[in-house]
Amino acid sequence: MSASVVDVLKWLRHGDFPDRADHWEQAGAVDAQGVREAADAGLLGLTVPRRYGGDGWSLPEVVEVHRTMAGFSPSLQSLLVVHSMVCQAVLRWGRSDLRELVLPELAAGTKIAAFALTEAESGSDIRSLRTTLAERDGEILVTGRKRWISFGELADVFLVFGMSDGGGSCALVPAGAGQRVSPEPPTTGLRASRLADIEFDATPTSANLAVGRPGFGVPHVATSCLTLGRVLVAAAAVGVAQAAVELATAHAAQRQVGGVALGDRQLVRGLLAEASILAEAAWAMVRAAAERVEERDPEAATAAGRAKVLAARAVSVATDHASRVLGAAGLAEGHRLTRLSQAARTYQVIEGPNEVLLDLVGADLLRREAATRQGGDR
Protein backbone atom coordinates (compact mmCIF):
# COMPACT_ATOMS: atom_id res chain seq x y z
CA MET A 1 0.00 0.00 0.00
CA SER A 2 1.58 3.21 -1.09
CA ALA A 3 -0.29 6.49 -0.99
CA SER A 4 0.76 9.90 -2.24
CA VAL A 5 0.47 12.97 -0.04
CA VAL A 6 -1.86 14.63 -2.53
CA ASP A 7 -4.17 11.58 -2.74
CA VAL A 8 -4.45 11.28 1.00
CA LEU A 9 -5.17 14.97 1.51
CA LYS A 10 -7.82 14.78 -1.22
CA TRP A 11 -9.39 11.75 0.46
CA LEU A 12 -9.52 13.62 3.77
CA ARG A 13 -10.94 16.88 2.47
CA HIS A 14 -13.37 15.64 -0.14
CA GLY A 15 -15.59 12.62 -0.57
CA ASP A 16 -17.54 11.59 2.48
CA PHE A 17 -14.69 11.59 5.00
CA PRO A 18 -15.74 14.84 6.72
CA ASP A 19 -19.30 13.53 7.17
CA ARG A 20 -18.20 10.16 8.45
CA ALA A 21 -15.72 11.79 10.82
CA ASP A 22 -18.54 13.96 12.07
CA HIS A 23 -20.63 10.88 12.68
CA TRP A 24 -17.88 9.14 14.74
CA GLU A 25 -17.34 12.17 16.91
CA GLN A 26 -21.10 12.51 17.49
CA ALA A 27 -21.54 8.82 18.22
CA GLY A 28 -18.54 8.77 20.57
CA ALA A 29 -16.78 5.95 18.77
CA VAL A 30 -14.66 5.50 15.67
CA ASP A 31 -15.97 2.16 14.44
CA ALA A 32 -13.95 -0.79 13.16
CA GLN A 33 -15.00 0.05 9.60
CA GLY A 34 -13.58 3.55 9.97
CA VAL A 35 -10.29 2.09 11.10
CA ARG A 36 -10.34 -0.32 8.15
CA GLU A 37 -10.92 2.51 5.69
CA ALA A 38 -8.04 4.47 7.16
CA ALA A 39 -5.87 1.37 6.78
CA ASP A 40 -7.02 0.88 3.18
CA ALA A 41 -6.10 4.48 2.43
CA GLY A 42 -2.56 3.65 3.60
CA LEU A 43 -2.77 5.91 6.64
CA LEU A 44 -1.48 3.38 9.15
CA GLY A 45 1.79 2.86 7.34
CA LEU A 46 2.72 6.45 6.57
CA THR A 47 5.82 6.46 8.77
CA VAL A 48 6.92 2.89 7.97
CA PRO A 49 9.66 2.48 5.34
CA ARG A 50 8.65 0.95 2.01
CA ARG A 51 10.81 -2.13 2.55
CA TYR A 52 8.39 -3.12 5.31
CA GLY A 53 5.34 -2.36 3.18
CA GLY A 54 4.76 1.17 4.44
CA ASP A 55 4.48 4.46 2.58
CA GLY A 56 7.93 5.63 3.67
CA TRP A 57 6.94 9.26 4.04
CA SER A 58 9.18 11.72 5.78
CA LEU A 59 7.86 13.21 9.00
CA PRO A 60 7.42 16.71 7.51
CA GLU A 61 5.02 15.09 5.00
CA VAL A 62 3.29 13.03 7.68
CA VAL A 63 2.47 16.02 9.89
CA GLU A 64 0.53 17.53 6.99
CA VAL A 65 -1.89 14.57 7.09
CA HIS A 66 -2.21 14.73 10.88
CA ARG A 67 -2.97 18.43 10.77
CA THR A 68 -5.68 17.98 8.13
CA MET A 69 -7.24 14.90 9.71
CA ALA A 70 -7.50 16.42 13.19
CA GLY A 71 -9.57 19.31 11.81
CA PHE A 72 -12.26 16.69 11.00
CA SER A 73 -11.66 13.82 13.38
CA PRO A 74 -9.35 14.44 16.34
CA SER A 75 -10.18 10.90 17.48
CA LEU A 76 -9.10 9.06 14.35
CA GLN A 77 -5.99 11.23 14.29
CA SER A 78 -5.16 9.94 17.78
CA LEU A 79 -5.24 6.37 16.42
CA LEU A 80 -2.62 7.38 13.86
CA VAL A 81 -0.54 8.85 16.69
CA VAL A 82 -0.42 5.78 18.91
CA HIS A 83 -0.08 3.36 16.00
CA SER A 84 2.84 5.40 14.60
CA MET A 85 4.47 5.49 18.02
CA VAL A 86 4.44 1.70 18.19
CA CYS A 87 5.77 1.43 14.61
CA GLN A 88 8.54 3.84 15.58
CA ALA A 89 9.43 1.81 18.68
CA VAL A 90 9.82 -1.37 16.62
CA LEU A 91 11.62 0.35 13.76
CA ARG A 92 14.18 2.12 15.87
CA TRP A 93 14.65 -0.23 18.82
CA GLY A 94 13.42 -3.65 17.70
CA ARG A 95 15.65 -6.48 16.48
CA SER A 96 15.68 -7.04 12.72
CA ASP A 97 13.61 -10.25 12.99
CA LEU A 98 10.98 -8.38 15.02
CA ARG A 99 10.88 -5.62 12.42
CA GLU A 100 10.37 -8.18 9.63
CA LEU A 101 7.70 -9.92 11.68
CA VAL A 102 5.46 -7.07 12.76
CA LEU A 103 6.06 -3.98 10.64
CA PRO A 104 4.36 -5.28 7.47
CA GLU A 105 1.16 -6.04 9.42
CA LEU A 106 1.24 -2.73 11.24
CA ALA A 107 1.93 -0.81 8.02
CA ALA A 108 -0.97 -2.50 6.25
CA GLY A 109 -3.19 -1.93 9.25
CA THR A 110 -4.16 -5.62 9.39
CA LYS A 111 -3.02 -5.27 13.00
CA ILE A 112 -3.85 -2.18 15.04
CA ALA A 113 -1.39 -1.19 17.74
CA ALA A 114 -1.97 0.74 20.96
CA PHE A 115 0.58 2.37 23.25
CA ALA A 116 0.23 1.31 26.88
CA LEU A 117 2.37 3.48 29.14
CA THR A 118 0.10 5.40 31.52
CA GLU A 119 -0.99 3.92 34.86
CA ALA A 120 -3.31 5.38 37.48
CA GLU A 121 -0.30 6.23 39.65
CA SER A 122 2.07 7.04 36.82
CA GLY A 123 0.96 9.57 34.22
CA SER A 124 3.46 12.24 33.32
CA ASP A 125 6.13 10.65 35.52
CA ILE A 126 7.10 7.54 33.61
CA ARG A 127 9.81 6.46 36.03
CA SER A 128 7.34 5.19 38.60
CA LEU A 129 5.68 2.41 36.59
CA ARG A 130 4.27 -0.44 38.64
CA THR A 131 3.58 -2.87 35.83
CA THR A 132 6.11 -5.70 35.75
CA LEU A 133 7.57 -7.62 32.82
CA ALA A 134 9.05 -10.85 34.17
CA GLU A 135 11.09 -12.94 31.73
CA ARG A 136 11.43 -16.68 32.11
CA ASP A 137 11.94 -19.56 29.70
CA GLY A 138 11.48 -17.57 26.53
CA GLU A 139 8.34 -15.91 27.82
CA ILE A 140 7.55 -12.57 29.40
CA LEU A 141 4.73 -12.41 31.94
CA VAL A 142 3.08 -8.99 32.07
CA THR A 143 1.27 -7.93 35.23
CA GLY A 144 -0.26 -4.52 35.86
CA ARG A 145 -2.98 -2.11 34.91
CA LYS A 146 -2.84 0.52 32.18
CA ARG A 147 -5.26 3.43 31.94
CA TRP A 148 -6.58 5.71 29.20
CA ILE A 149 -5.17 3.66 26.36
CA SER A 150 -6.32 5.17 23.06
CA PHE A 151 -8.00 2.60 20.81
CA GLY A 152 -7.32 -0.01 23.49
CA GLU A 153 -10.81 -1.34 22.79
CA LEU A 154 -9.96 -2.15 19.18
CA ALA A 155 -6.23 -2.87 19.29
CA ASP A 156 -4.78 -6.21 18.24
CA VAL A 157 -1.50 -5.59 20.00
CA PHE A 158 -0.28 -3.38 22.85
CA LEU A 159 3.18 -1.99 23.42
CA VAL A 160 3.32 -2.35 27.20
CA PHE A 161 5.89 -0.58 29.36
CA GLY A 162 6.95 -1.79 32.80
CA MET A 163 9.79 -2.77 35.07
CA SER A 164 11.89 -5.91 34.63
CA ASP A 165 14.96 -7.15 36.50
CA GLY A 166 17.09 -5.20 34.03
CA GLY A 167 15.19 -1.90 34.47
CA GLY A 168 12.45 -0.17 32.47
CA SER A 169 11.39 -2.42 29.59
CA CYS A 170 8.68 -2.85 26.99
CA ALA A 171 7.20 -5.61 24.88
CA LEU A 172 4.45 -6.16 22.37
CA VAL A 173 1.55 -8.07 23.90
CA PRO A 174 -1.10 -9.50 21.57
CA ALA A 175 -4.66 -8.75 22.67
CA GLY A 176 -6.45 -11.79 24.06
CA ALA A 177 -6.08 -14.23 26.91
CA GLY A 178 -4.92 -13.13 30.35
CA GLN A 179 -6.14 -9.54 30.10
CA ARG A 180 -9.29 -7.62 30.81
CA VAL A 181 -10.12 -4.68 28.56
CA SER A 182 -12.86 -2.32 29.79
CA PRO A 183 -13.94 0.94 28.19
CA GLU A 184 -12.95 4.13 30.06
CA PRO A 185 -15.69 6.69 30.74
CA PRO A 186 -15.65 8.97 27.66
CA THR A 187 -13.37 12.02 27.93
CA THR A 188 -14.76 15.35 26.72
CA GLY A 189 -12.19 15.70 23.96
CA LEU A 190 -11.19 12.88 21.60
CA ARG A 191 -14.28 11.14 22.84
CA ALA A 192 -14.43 8.73 19.93
CA SER A 193 -10.95 7.33 20.54
CA ARG A 194 -12.07 4.10 22.21
CA LEU A 195 -10.11 4.61 25.43
CA ALA A 196 -9.57 1.47 27.47
CA ASP A 197 -8.56 0.45 30.96
CA ILE A 198 -6.52 -2.74 30.60
CA GLU A 199 -5.58 -5.20 33.30
CA PHE A 200 -2.80 -7.67 32.57
CA ASP A 201 -2.79 -10.63 34.89
CA ALA A 202 0.46 -12.54 34.31
CA THR A 203 -0.32 -12.23 30.60
CA PRO A 204 2.23 -14.23 28.63
CA THR A 205 3.97 -12.83 25.59
CA SER A 206 6.93 -14.23 23.67
CA ALA A 207 10.35 -12.95 24.73
CA ASN A 208 10.92 -12.36 21.01
CA LEU A 209 8.33 -9.58 21.19
CA ALA A 210 10.43 -7.50 23.59
CA VAL A 211 11.32 -4.13 22.04
CA GLY A 212 14.86 -3.06 22.95
CA ARG A 213 16.85 -4.64 25.75
CA PRO A 214 15.85 -4.44 29.41
CA GLY A 215 16.73 -1.01 30.78
CA PHE A 216 16.08 0.65 27.41
CA GLY A 217 12.26 0.51 27.35
CA VAL A 218 12.28 3.39 29.79
CA PRO A 219 13.86 5.80 29.13
CA HIS A 220 14.96 5.21 25.51
CA VAL A 221 12.00 3.60 23.74
CA ALA A 222 9.34 5.53 25.66
CA THR A 223 11.05 8.87 25.19
CA SER A 224 11.67 8.47 21.48
CA CYS A 225 8.02 7.43 21.01
CA LEU A 226 6.81 10.39 23.05
CA THR A 227 8.96 12.76 21.01
CA LEU A 228 7.29 11.53 17.83
CA GLY A 229 3.89 11.64 19.56
CA ARG A 230 4.45 15.23 20.63
CA VAL A 231 5.15 16.35 17.08
CA LEU A 232 2.06 14.54 15.79
CA VAL A 233 -0.22 15.86 18.55
CA ALA A 234 1.17 19.36 17.99
CA ALA A 235 0.30 19.01 14.29
CA ALA A 236 -3.22 17.96 15.31
CA ALA A 237 -3.53 20.94 17.64
CA VAL A 238 -2.57 23.24 14.78
CA GLY A 239 -5.18 21.58 12.54
CA VAL A 240 -7.87 22.11 15.15
CA ALA A 241 -6.74 25.71 15.69
CA GLN A 242 -6.88 26.42 11.97
CA ALA A 243 -10.31 24.80 11.66
CA ALA A 244 -11.54 27.08 14.47
CA VAL A 245 -10.09 30.15 12.74
CA GLU A 246 -11.83 29.15 9.49
CA LEU A 247 -15.18 28.70 11.21
CA ALA A 248 -14.86 32.02 13.00
CA THR A 249 -13.76 33.90 9.89
CA ALA A 250 -16.63 32.50 7.81
CA HIS A 251 -19.06 33.45 10.54
CA ALA A 252 -17.62 36.97 10.94
CA ALA A 253 -17.85 37.53 7.20
CA GLN A 254 -21.61 36.90 7.02
CA ARG A 255 -23.07 37.60 10.45
CA GLN A 256 -24.69 41.04 10.84
CA VAL A 257 -25.00 42.48 14.33
CA GLY A 258 -26.64 45.90 14.71
CA GLY A 259 -26.57 46.39 10.93
CA VAL A 260 -22.81 45.88 10.76
CA ALA A 261 -20.96 42.74 9.64
CA LEU A 262 -18.99 41.27 12.56
CA GLY A 263 -15.95 41.22 10.31
CA ASP A 264 -16.11 45.01 10.09
CA ARG A 265 -15.49 45.34 13.82
CA GLN A 266 -11.88 45.86 14.75
CA LEU A 267 -12.10 43.89 17.98
CA VAL A 268 -13.44 40.89 16.07
CA ARG A 269 -10.72 41.17 13.44
CA GLY A 270 -8.23 41.29 16.28
CA LEU A 271 -9.53 38.01 17.69
CA LEU A 272 -9.27 36.35 14.29
CA ALA A 273 -5.82 37.77 13.65
CA GLU A 274 -4.38 36.74 16.98
CA ALA A 275 -5.69 33.21 16.64
CA SER A 276 -4.41 32.88 13.10
CA ILE A 277 -0.95 34.26 13.93
CA LEU A 278 -0.52 31.82 16.79
CA ALA A 279 -1.70 28.89 14.66
CA GLU A 280 0.68 29.75 11.82
CA ALA A 281 3.62 30.26 14.19
CA ALA A 282 2.90 26.91 15.81
CA TRP A 283 2.72 25.26 12.39
CA ALA A 284 6.15 26.60 11.42
CA MET A 285 7.53 25.22 14.66
CA VAL A 286 5.86 21.84 14.19
CA ARG A 287 7.40 21.50 10.73
CA ALA A 288 10.83 22.47 12.02
CA ALA A 289 10.54 19.96 14.86
CA ALA A 290 9.39 17.27 12.39
CA GLU A 291 12.57 17.84 10.39
CA ARG A 292 14.73 17.49 13.46
CA VAL A 293 13.05 14.25 14.45
CA GLU A 294 13.45 12.97 10.89
CA GLU A 295 17.18 13.76 11.02
CA ARG A 296 17.58 12.30 14.51
CA ASP A 297 18.97 15.62 15.62
CA PRO A 298 19.96 15.40 19.30
CA GLU A 299 17.86 18.53 19.90
CA ALA A 300 14.73 16.86 18.47
CA ALA A 301 13.13 16.08 21.84
CA THR A 302 13.32 19.65 23.07
CA ALA A 303 12.17 20.98 19.69
CA ALA A 304 9.16 18.64 19.87
CA GLY A 305 8.38 19.82 23.40
CA ARG A 306 8.59 23.45 22.38
CA ALA A 307 6.35 22.91 19.36
CA LYS A 308 3.79 21.01 21.42
CA VAL A 309 3.60 23.80 24.02
CA LEU A 310 3.10 26.49 21.38
CA ALA A 311 0.56 24.41 19.45
CA ALA A 312 -1.38 23.72 22.66
CA ARG A 313 -1.44 27.43 23.38
CA ALA A 314 -2.47 28.27 19.82
CA VAL A 315 -5.37 25.82 19.86
CA SER A 316 -6.52 27.05 23.24
CA VAL A 317 -6.58 30.70 22.11
CA ALA A 318 -8.04 29.90 18.68
CA THR A 319 -10.96 27.83 19.97
CA ASP A 320 -11.61 30.36 22.73
CA HIS A 321 -11.67 33.30 20.32
CA ALA A 322 -13.74 31.38 17.78
CA SER A 323 -16.23 30.50 20.45
CA ARG A 324 -16.70 34.17 21.26
CA VAL A 325 -17.10 35.15 17.61
CA LEU A 326 -19.70 32.44 16.98
CA GLY A 327 -21.70 33.29 20.08
CA ALA A 328 -24.46 31.01 21.24
CA ALA A 329 -24.55 29.00 18.02
CA GLY A 330 -21.02 27.73 18.56
CA LEU A 331 -21.69 26.67 22.14
CA ALA A 332 -24.41 24.19 21.22
CA GLU A 333 -23.68 20.58 22.03
CA GLY A 334 -22.83 18.74 18.84
CA HIS A 335 -21.67 21.90 17.04
CA ARG A 336 -18.33 21.34 15.33
CA LEU A 337 -16.73 24.17 17.28
CA THR A 338 -17.72 22.58 20.58
CA ARG A 339 -15.86 19.45 19.59
CA LEU A 340 -12.84 21.44 18.49
CA SER A 341 -12.81 23.26 21.85
CA GLN A 342 -13.00 19.97 23.71
CA ALA A 343 -10.12 18.56 21.68
CA ALA A 344 -8.18 21.74 22.47
CA ARG A 345 -8.51 21.08 26.17
CA THR A 346 -7.34 17.51 25.77
CA TYR A 347 -4.26 18.68 23.87
CA GLN A 348 -3.15 20.60 26.96
CA VAL A 349 -2.69 17.27 28.76
CA ILE A 350 -1.90 14.37 26.43
CA GLU A 351 1.62 13.57 25.20
CA GLY A 352 3.06 15.64 28.03
CA PRO A 353 1.03 18.28 29.91
CA ASN A 354 2.11 21.90 29.25
CA GLU A 355 3.79 22.21 32.65
CA VAL A 356 5.85 19.08 32.12
CA LEU A 357 7.03 20.26 28.70
CA LEU A 358 7.76 23.78 29.92
CA ASP A 359 9.84 22.18 32.63
CA LEU A 360 11.70 20.13 30.03
CA VAL A 361 12.43 23.21 27.90
CA GLY A 362 13.38 25.31 30.93
CA ALA A 363 15.71 22.60 32.24
CA ASP A 364 17.39 22.50 28.83
CA LEU A 365 17.97 26.26 28.95
CA LEU A 366 19.55 26.05 32.38
CA ARG A 367 21.74 23.13 31.37
CA ARG A 368 23.02 25.10 28.41
CA GLU A 369 23.70 28.07 30.63
CA ALA A 370 25.65 25.86 33.03
CA ALA A 371 27.55 24.27 30.14
CA THR A 372 28.52 27.68 28.73
CA ARG A 373 29.70 28.79 32.14
CA GLN A 374 31.62 25.55 32.76
CA GLY A 375 32.99 25.62 29.21
CA GLY A 376 34.74 28.86 30.14
CA ASP A 377 36.41 27.04 33.03
CA ARG A 378 37.69 24.17 30.95
Added chain:
Amino acid sequence: MSGTKQVVSYDEVHQQVREYVLGLVGVSELDGDRELITEHVVDSVAAIQMVDFVERTFGIEVEDEDLELANFNTVNGLTRLVAEKLRLS
Protein backbone atom coordinates in the same frame (compact mmCIF):
# COMPACT_ATOMS: atom_id res chain seq x y z
CA MET B 1 24.92 11.05 7.27
CA SER B 2 25.21 14.78 7.78
CA GLY B 3 27.44 16.02 10.55
CA THR B 4 29.70 12.97 10.26
CA LYS B 5 33.29 13.80 11.01
CA GLN B 6 36.34 11.75 10.22
CA VAL B 7 37.64 10.68 13.58
CA VAL B 8 41.03 9.14 13.77
CA SER B 9 41.75 8.09 17.31
CA TYR B 10 40.23 6.58 20.40
CA ASP B 11 41.29 9.66 22.36
CA GLU B 12 39.49 11.95 19.98
CA VAL B 13 36.29 9.91 20.31
CA HIS B 14 36.66 10.02 24.06
CA GLN B 15 37.23 13.77 24.01
CA GLN B 16 34.15 14.47 21.85
CA VAL B 17 31.87 12.16 23.83
CA ARG B 18 33.09 13.64 27.09
CA GLU B 19 32.57 17.24 25.91
CA TYR B 20 29.06 16.40 24.76
CA VAL B 21 28.06 14.69 27.99
CA LEU B 22 29.57 17.47 30.10
CA GLY B 23 27.36 19.88 28.15
CA LEU B 24 24.30 17.68 28.69
CA VAL B 25 24.88 17.46 32.40
CA GLY B 26 26.06 21.06 32.76
CA VAL B 27 29.24 20.31 34.71
CA SER B 28 32.95 20.84 34.04
CA GLU B 29 34.18 17.53 35.45
CA LEU B 30 32.74 14.04 35.31
CA ASP B 31 34.26 10.69 36.11
CA GLY B 32 34.36 8.54 32.97
CA ASP B 33 32.75 5.69 34.90
CA ARG B 34 30.00 7.73 36.55
CA GLU B 35 26.66 5.99 35.96
CA LEU B 36 24.62 8.49 33.99
CA ILE B 37 21.33 6.69 33.44
CA THR B 38 21.03 4.35 36.42
CA GLU B 39 22.00 7.11 38.83
CA HIS B 40 19.72 9.64 37.09
CA VAL B 41 22.59 12.03 36.32
CA VAL B 42 20.92 12.58 32.94
CA ASP B 43 17.17 12.72 32.34
CA SER B 44 15.28 10.60 29.81
CA VAL B 45 15.62 13.17 27.05
CA ALA B 46 19.38 13.37 27.54
CA ALA B 47 19.59 9.57 27.44
CA ILE B 48 18.20 9.64 23.89
CA GLN B 49 20.32 12.64 22.98
CA MET B 50 23.46 10.61 23.73
CA VAL B 51 22.38 7.89 21.28
CA ASP B 52 21.49 10.45 18.59
CA PHE B 53 24.77 12.26 19.20
CA VAL B 54 27.06 9.27 18.71
CA GLU B 55 25.09 8.08 15.66
CA ARG B 56 25.27 11.43 13.98
CA THR B 57 28.71 12.54 15.02
CA PHE B 58 30.51 9.31 14.23
CA GLY B 59 28.24 8.03 11.46
CA ILE B 60 27.52 4.75 13.23
CA GLU B 61 24.25 2.90 13.62
CA VAL B 62 23.31 1.68 17.06
CA GLU B 63 21.76 -1.77 16.67
CA ASP B 64 19.92 -4.08 18.98
CA GLU B 65 23.04 -5.99 20.01
CA ASP B 66 24.62 -2.69 21.07
CA LEU B 67 21.79 -1.98 23.47
CA GLU B 68 23.61 -3.03 26.60
CA LEU B 69 23.26 -0.58 29.42
CA ALA B 70 27.05 -0.73 29.89
CA ASN B 71 27.43 0.91 26.46
CA PHE B 72 25.29 3.92 27.29
CA ASN B 73 25.58 4.40 31.01
CA THR B 74 29.02 6.01 31.18
CA VAL B 75 31.30 8.22 29.11
CA ASN B 76 33.83 5.39 28.97
CA GLY B 77 31.17 2.89 27.86
CA LEU B 78 29.98 5.16 25.06
CA THR B 79 33.55 5.76 23.94
CA ARG B 80 34.26 2.02 23.84
CA LEU B 81 31.09 1.39 21.83
CA VAL B 82 31.94 4.03 19.22
CA ALA B 83 35.58 2.91 19.03
CA GLU B 84 34.51 -0.70 18.54
CA LYS B 85 32.09 0.25 15.78
CA LEU B 86 34.72 2.36 14.06
CA ARG B 87 37.29 -0.39 14.66
CA LEU B 88 39.66 1.93 16.46
CA SER B 89 42.01 0.57 19.05
